[in-house]
Amino acid sequence: MFGTEAIDLARIQFAFTISFHIIFPAITIGLASYLAVLEGMWLKTGTQVYRNLYHFWSKIFAVNFAMGVVSGLVMAYQFGTHWSGFSAFAGSVTGPLLTYEVLTAFFLEAGFLGVMLFGWNRVGRGLHFFSTCMVALGTLVSMFWILSSNSWMQTPQGHEVIDGIVVPVDWFAIVFNPSFPYRLAHMALASFLSTSLFVAASAAWLLLKKRDTPEVRKMLVMAVLMLMVTAPLQAFVGDMHGLNTLKHQPAKIAAIEGHWDNSHGEPTPLILFGVPDMQREETRFALEIPALGSLLLMHDIDKQVPALKDFPAADRPNSTVVFWSFRLMVGLGLAMILLGLSGVYLARKGRLFTSRRWLRLAVAMGPAGLIAILAGWFTTEVGRQPWVIYGLMRTEDAVSAHSAVHLSISLTAFVTVYFIVFGTGINYLFKLIKKGPAGDDSHAPSGGPGKPRTPSRPLSAIEESLDGTTH
16 A cells, blocks of 8 residues: 555554544543433432433443444454464463453443443432443443553563563563553543543533523533543643653653754753654754753753663654654643633633633534544554564564555455444434433433333434434
8 A cells, every 4th residue: 555564554554443442432431430420419419400411421322332342342353463473472461451351341331231221210229320330430440451451561561571472470560560550540531531521512512502401501510620620630640641651661752852862961952843853863943942851851950851862763763753743632631721721710700601702612622632632642652662562572573474465455444444334423423412411301211112111222312313314
């Protein structure tokens, strides 16, 4: 495909599938916890608004959960088909970690998901709330094991390499590897941020369409408060994560900063913008602030940040990519903080629901959390290169022996099918959102056609089919 080598095509395909996949678990994690809060508030206060919002968002959760499961299964197969070298070398570590995820998180979610979605009015209130909480817990446990596996690839420990194969010797050290706590907190907050922006954008859109109901107002207020808390906290956790990365993956930080040379002996500047050039070994057109890089990263103005020229050329990540992906993530994070602050200010002034300028901004910021997650993911994964397991196995040794032709066909098929299947699913999600939450209890499940207690079915939540015709 356009002269691209097989290893590049394998990396592109995995990047494509994981980029599609990660947006669904991120929203699922946030929505599951949001549903638990909504049901808990309804049980505590008896306010019907919380119940109506629960029924509305549970349908969106169900569709999103299904797409996440499907995209995740497809992605998992690529470890064997495209990265057999990696599986053979490190499968003794990554295989059990993913198995633990299935045995704990997936079974927990599957066991209680049916009660959560279809058990309203069919089981007691306490059992239903417990099921919602267990589904929310399952999404967090799933994130725990997935990030443990990926973090081990970033900062491996607790193993020995015997006869060219990784052998686990300390599972506690493997699971709780040095970067894991920071990456777990960073991803959890990113999921809550993405969901709060998603909810806020949905409410703002409905208000702009003059759908001003107590349910819409409540979900907007809850989203703004969540945004106000999590966005600044994410900045703090991100700084701690950066310091951890500097300690264990200094080449990644050098690439992120676009910092090439320490020979001049001066404190490291912070390069705000520029164009890192891997061939010329410099960052062209750099706009920088003197010594600020040392202050932010080393917390000491007299210390220098490691430079890319401190590492062999073969061990340097692609600074051109991670330099800009990191800045995109940080820029969106700052915009989230400003959106939350301005939202709280308008709420205190009594103008949150009527400021059309702010509402339009909230709609525009709806996908910002997911875009920031993708930018951060690219920063993490591209910044680890040329290693698939940092310091242990190079990416070129992990790829399967497929030809560029075969991988071109596979990649084309994946792109085509994904855009058709998941494009349809995402379109359906937008239809659900446009319908908005009910202002009464009409969305509460009943049980038999036209009778009480029919299970709540996500695919019957809108009055129009996907082709626009009425049922």
